[in-house]
Amino acid sequence: MDWTHYRFTSLWSLPAPPTAVYAALERPEDYPRWWPQVRSVTRLDGATGVITIRSVLPYDMTFTARETRRDPAAGVLEVAMSGDIEGRARWTVTPHGSGTLARYDQVVDVRKPLLRRLAVPGRPLFRANHRLMMRAGRRGLLRYLEAV
Numbered sequence: 001m002d003w004t005h006y007r008f009t010s011l012w013s014l015p016a017p018p019t020a021v022y023a024a025l026e027r028p029e030d031y032p033r034w035w036p037q038v039r040s041v042t043r044l045d046g047a048t049g050v051i052t053i054r055s056v057l058p059y060d061m062t063f064t065a066r067e068t069r070r071d072p073a074a075g076v077l078e079v080a081m082s083g084d085i086e087g088r089a090r091w092t093v094t095p096h097g098s099g100t101l102a103r104y105d106q107v108v109d110v111r112k113p114l115l116r117r118l119a120v121p122g123r124p125l126f127r128a129n130h131r132l133m134m135r136a137g138r139r140g141l142l143r144y145l146e147a148v
Helices: 018-025 028-034 113-117 119-147
Strands: 005-014 038-043 048-053 061-071 076-083 085-096 099-110
Touching: 005 119, 018 085, 018 099, 018 119, 028 038, 028 048, 028 119, 061 085, 099 119, 113 119
Parallel strands: none
Antiparallel strands: 005 099, 038 048, 048 061, 061 076, 076 085, 085 099
């Protein structure tokens, strides 16, 4: 088993139309306004940006995200990531009852040296840290969508 390889899936049920959820998710430069763990997003061009995140554990992760797919009709946003983490992430936004289901899939390898050294003993904490970040993101997006 590669202890530095992670596969995450998060499902966010949101009481908002898919078009509104997609519109919020396709603007990563606004994430810091509603997602506390997304500390900064700096656009490099129309398809690439540098993102710094920090959840509960005391470490930042910085990576470059490059858009690889933007398909509003299918509700898909996908990026390739390089830096402290390398891999891909994908949002899939679909109608769900009277609202939306936003599915987040991420497959990454950790490259940050400290996290690689702590890979075995820290793995349960790193996974919990990710869950807490995603939970906070959902709550923040809900508030953001209500305010818009």
